[in-house]
Amino acid sequence: MTPITARYAQRPTPRYTSYPTAPHFEADFPEATYRGWLGALDPDTPVSLYLHVPFCRQMCWYCGCNMKLVKREGPLEQYVETLLQEIRLVRDALPAQMKVAHLHLGGGTPTALTPDQMGRVMAAIRENFDLLPDAELAIESDPRTLTDQMVAELAKLGFNRASFGVQEFDPKVQETINRVQPPEMVANAVETFRRHGIEAINFDLIYGLPYQDVEKLLTTIRHVADMAPDRIALFGYAHVPWVAKNQRMIPEEALPDAAARADQAARAAEAIVAAGYEVIGIDHFARPGDSLAKAAKNGALHRNFQGYTNDASETMIGLGATSIGRTPWGFVQNNPETGAWTRAIRVGQLPVHKGLTFSGDDKLRGAVIERIMCDGHADIDAIGQRFGQSPAWWHDTKSDLEGMERDGLLTLTRNGVTLTEEGRILARVVASAFDAYLASSKARHSVAL
Ligand code: SF4
Incomplete structure (x- = not known):
């Protein structure tokens, strides 16, 4: 290594399972x-x-x-x-x-x-x-x-x-x-x-x-x-x-x-x-x-x-208590407390505890992050087009990505990003460049590797 x-391996980063x-x-x-x-x-x-x-x-x-x-x-x-x-x-x-x-x-x-x-x-x-x-x-x-x-x-x-x-x-x-x-x-x-x-x-x-x-x-x-x-x-x-x-x-x-x-x-x-x-x-x-x-x-x-x-x-x-679900419109999480989960169901309520309604930007960034995590590359312009974005939409992430490119984690192409062999295991870090919530997040994540 x-x-x-x-x-980069020491950087606290989400696992991007969502x-x-x-x-x-x-x-x-x-x-x-x-x-x-x-x-x-x-x-x-x-x-x-x-x-x-x-x-x-x-x-x-x-x-x-x-x-x-x-x-x-x-x-x-x-x-x-x-x-x-x-x-x-x-x-x-x-x-x-x-x-x-x-x-x-x-x-x-x-x-x-x-x-x-x-x-x-x-x-x-x-x-x-x-x-x-x-x-x-x-x-x-x-x-x-x-x-x-x-x-x-x-x-x-x-x-x-x-x-x-x-x-x-x-x-x-x-x-x-x-x-x-x-x-x-x-x-x-x-x-x-x-x-x-x-x-x-x-x-x-x-x-x-x-x-x-x-x-x-x-x-x-x-x-x-x-x-x-x-x-x-x-x-x-x-x-x-x-x-x-x-x-x-x-x-x-x-x-x-x-x-x-x-x-x-x-x-x-x-x-x-x-x-x-x-x-x-x-x-x-x-x-x-x-x-x-x-x-x-x-x-x-x-x-x-x-x-x-x-x-x-x-x-x-x-x-079941705690379980997280997803629909085309957003995420929901059931109450993690079995007592509260039980009480909601007993009175005929879906035992929802937390949730999030997707914005258009969430869906766009989620699609890019999923391709980076799954394929090690993402055609970001093509994904943007699917969501009605102009090709320049991701240029605010460019300086982060260029830094990672200099460090050998990825190659920037005209349309998107491809991870190198060394960058592949650090896909979470590259994906985080597209995470619009991370900068203001109070959550403490585990290290990337
Ligand atoms: S304590 Fe945690 S890791 Fe161990 S069996 Fe239960 S869920 Fe799995």
Whole structure:
């Protein structure tokens, strides 16, 4: 890593899983606005669903998600009952029984539900939505608590993709982050899914964890390659203890410094590619022939709150506390407090907490940022034309971009911008040149690499 890249790597930058980013959503967003958006959806265009289960059986110290520890079954059952009501409430606000091409269950740990609870949730989804025969039904899973009975139920319910937070296999790192799951445990979970016919497997790995080094990461990747997941995501650990209080359990003196993090990111990416994976965007990898790899080749890659996706739908309906949804007119986020979320649903209100109505400028900049993050280049003039802008619209970003060009991150062309090989992993930094909110933002972001 060059000194210049090291400097950019330390720059706090959003991950751009949305634009505008979540810290800019407005509080107390009107329920009536969201209800109006749902009612105005085109009944013939498929939507995507995201369903959030914010419960886990054990707390990982590195976690940055909205989750609650659950020791008793009561809160889970109450949550499921409310979720069933929310599904019906949303259906009543829609113009028709909408077709669904993608469903993602995330958390927390969705497999913290019992097989019976999972069955009831999926029955409500199927009663109120029209899951297309080739729909992708994906679920996040925790190998430490997974049972054969649950996987059999998921297969029966039509799930066809499972993802695992693998992170790192080194025992000392696992102990320090409070997530002990030896390779055999994960291999066994993968084998269970495959035995039940759920073949598509995603792994998440993390670099920059306490006591982690390149050797440990490469050993982890060797184990991962043996298990042959279809997709791998490689994220940098985001140490934000001012947001995620549990991260105070992470010994800061054991965290690798910026240069070590960048080295880990680069060496891990090389090893994953050497194991036969193609690079997708800035931090994903997929086997050749995987639908994500095909989308990346065809310029059909997208970015949403789950990361890179081949899901092209403009609408994602969020269900469950915290979940974020998107419509053609803006973003909405459900209340993250399960109590407030429950109370709203009990009185027949959509449990909207925050939201943002897109301006024309938001959509334009969002389109540029998505192409930079997905393709590593953007024809900015052509995107501007689509939104009725003159070719000069982005010239106020030119001095920033020219500085990055001098530093070797990108090449400016007459119509747009193309990232260099070194700039590709810093796509977040280049994308931030188009972020109209960042300069006045009070949000504290994680470092770019
Ligand atoms: S990392 Fe995943 S399993 Fe661990 S506490 Fe967070 S949501 Fe739960």
